[in-house]
Amino acid sequence: MSAKDVAAFLRQNAVFTGLPAREIEGLAAAAVEEAHPARAYIFMEGDPAGWFYLVRSGHVKIVRHSKTGKDVVLELLGAGEVFGGVAVIEKRPYPAAAQATEPTVVLKIPAEPVIALAERHPAFVKEMALMIGRRLRSAHDSVTSLAVDPVETRLAAALIRLAEREGARGREGVTLPFHLTRQSLADMTGTTVETTIRIFSRWLKNGLLADDGGRLVLTDRERLSRLADGEAQ
Amino acid sequence: MSAKDVAAFLRQNAVFTGLPAREIEGLAAAAVEEAHPARAYIFMEGDPAGWFYLVRSGHVKIVRHSKTGKDVVLELLGAGEVFGGVAVIEKRPYPAAAQATEPTVVLKIPAEPVIALAERHPAFVKEMALMIGRRLRSAHDSVTSLAVDPVETRLAAALIRLAEREGARGREGVTLPFHLTRQSLADMTGTTVETTIRIFSRWLKNGLLADDGGRLVLTDRERLSRLADGEAQ
DNA sequence: CACCCGCTATGACGCCGGTCATAGGGAGCC
DNA sequence: GGCTCCCTATGACCGGCGTCATAGCGGGTG
Numbered sequence: 001m002s003a004k005d006v007a008a009f010l011r012q013n014a015v016f017t018g019l020p021a022r023e024i025e026g027l028a029a030a031a032v033e034e035a036h037p038a039r040a041y042i043f044m045e046g047d048p049a050g051w052f053y054l055v056r057s058g059h060v061k062i063v064r065h066s067k068t069g070k071d072v073v074l075e076l077l078g079a080g081e082v083f084g085g086v087a088v089i090e091k092r093p094y095p096a097a098a099q100a101t102e103p104t105v106v107l108k109i110p111a112e113p114v115i116a117l118a119e120r121h122p123a124f125v126k127e128m129a130l131m132i133g134r135r136l137r138s139a140h141d142s143v144t145s146l147a148v149d150p151v152e153t154r155l156a157a158a159l160i161r162l163a164e165r166e167g168a169r170g171r172e173g174v175t176l177p178f179h180l181t182r183q184s185l186a187d188m189t190g191t192t193v194e195t196t197i198r199i200f201s202r203w204l205k206n207g208l209l210a211d212d213g214g215r216l217v218l219t220d221r222e223r224l225s226r227l228a229d230g231e232a233q
Numbered sequence: 234m235s236a237k238d239v240a241a242f243l244r245q246n247a248v249f250t251g252l253p254a255r256e257i258e259g260l261a262a263a264a265v266e267e268a269h270p271a272r273a274y275i276f277m278e279g280d281p282a283g284w285f286y287l288v289r290s291g292h293v294k295i296v297r298h299s300k301t302g303k304d305v306v307l308e309l310l311g312a313g314e315v316f317g318g319v320a321v322i323e324k325r326p327y328p329a330a331a332q333a334t335e336p337t338v339v340l341k342i343p344a345e346p347v348i349a350l351a352e353r354h355p356a357f358v359k360e361m362a363l364m365i366g367r368r369l370r371s372a373h374d375s376v377t378s379l380a381v382d383p384v385e386t387r388l389a390a391a392l393i394r395l396a397e398r399e400g401a402r403g404r405e406g407v408t409l410p411f412h413l414t415r416q417s418l419a420d421m422t423g424t425t426v427e428t429t430i431r432i433f434s435r436w437l438k439n440g441l442l443a444d445d446g447g448r449l450v451l452t453d454r455e456r457l458s459r460l461a462d463g464e465a466q
Numbered sequence: 467c468a469c470c471c472g473c474t475a476t477g478a479c480g481c482c483g484g485t486c487a488t489a490g491g492g493a494g495c496c
Numbered sequence: 497g498g499c500t501c502c503c504t505a506t507g508a509c510c511g512g513c514g515t516c517a518t519a520g521c522g523g524g525t526g
Contacts, residue, residue, distance in 0.1 A: 039472095064373070066381040067463060074373050086366045095370050122355035130364035133319045136327050136365055139372035140297070140307050146379035147423030148299040153515070190380030192514060195474060204483065230300060384483070422525065428483060430505060475520080482514090490505080496498095
């Protein structure tokens with residue numbers, strides 16, 4: 001991919017808009033593309049934050065491994081989204097691992113030019129602050145949901161959220177344009193594979209969900225929304 | 234309180250260090266002190282973010298009310314800490330309510346001068362970004378804990394965290410220099426009052442905790458730490 | 467082809483912790 | 497003093513969901 005393409009790609013993300021062309025080109029020149037197969041780790045929890053990442057294609061999950069062996073998925077990121085950025089500007093180790101959920105290409109920019117950019121361009125810092133703020137709110141949503149909602153509600157809410165961010169409208173319903181294992185969904189909602197499988201089986205049977213070659217289709221978004229809002233049935 | 238005292242107080246918080254004296258004095262001149270009795274709401278979820286707050290004395294909890302009636306405490310803030318700041322710089326309504334847990338005095342600064350300050354001083358935005366980043370990490374910790382740890386572990390971890398931030402070493406152990414109801418502790422850890430009371434009763438009996446006129450004393454921090462790390466017993 | 471691995475699927479069992487009920491004590495107030 | 501809140505405390509019950517076990521299937525690999 002040419003440096004021009006990389007620059008155009010970077011500009012799509014809000015954190016880089018508003019920066020002069022030459023700055024973006026400078027970053028693009030330092031950027032490295034990297035392909036990862038499904039399940040590969042891009043970095044591990046505790047690694048020094050040497051790179052600022054963007055998802056080029058595919059999906060990346062930000063994961064914590066607990067000592068009991070259970071994993072927790074903190075975020076799921078698709079094309080165009082930034083990760084590892086908070087650790088870079090804070091100059092701290094990555095607080096969680098990043099793992100590809102499917103064959104994925106990422107773009108990585110070394111930490112130093114990003115930090116230097118932050119010194120020169122307040123607009124970049126401001127956009128980063130806004131991005132972190134959005135993530136903080138979404139993390140608070142997760143806390144709330146884990147603290148008060150039963151598993152079924154949390155799962156429905158997770159599907160609705162994914163559909164809103166990346167769903168493709170079809171006449172059967174909204175399709176999630178990528179595959180997520182039930183294990184990943186379980187790790188995103190703080191439950192177990194078995195429970196997730198049971199609930200999905202029921203939803204598939206009852207016409208709330210359909211399967212399109214491994215992709216989930218939300219065939220009755222209305223009812224799923226009600227479940228996500230905590231209304232039984 | 235004089236404007237000088239207010240300025241000195243503001244300077245104690247990292248988000249205002251590094252700002253020229255005249256800027257701080259400008260904020261101090263616009264600041265208003267406000268006293269709240271225990272349980273009073275300082276603002277409600279959804280209110281327009283008109284003020285940037287700091288805790289002068291006492292404690293403030295950031296709370297979400299779920300439709301099932303259960304509350305979730307997202308953060309507990311003591312003297313010197315900022316709240317409502319993220320909503321102000323994002324120009325969005327407060328995403329949760331703020332409530333005094335005891336008689337509390339807050340300092341509030343109108344949103345506009347804070348936003349204007351952010352335009353003029355990148356250092357302020359940078360400090361805000363770092364603060365939000367720290368809170369994001371702590372929110373991720375909460376998510377992880379709620380997703381994988383049993384109630385007893387979460388409660389022990391909450392006590393250890395509070396002790397680290399505000400504990401006063403005494404010869405009996407570490408004392409938390411303020412009173413929190415079991416209900417608040419329950420809301421911080423995603424459980425119920427009854428369960429919290431049961432566990433605390435046991436800990437009081439077994440010498441892990443003591444009661445000093447309503448204040449909790451961590452008399453066996455070692456064992457509590459082990460519980461917080463998930464080791465049974 | 468046979469093998470293995472990752473994933474989905476389903477049943478049986480049991481426990482953690484939530485729900486409901488009841489009681490008692492301390493602080494503030496008329 | 498007596499009343500009302502708020503908080504702490506404890507027992508009984510039971511259900512959601514985690515744990516363990518087993519099985520089947522599809523796809524990639526030697």
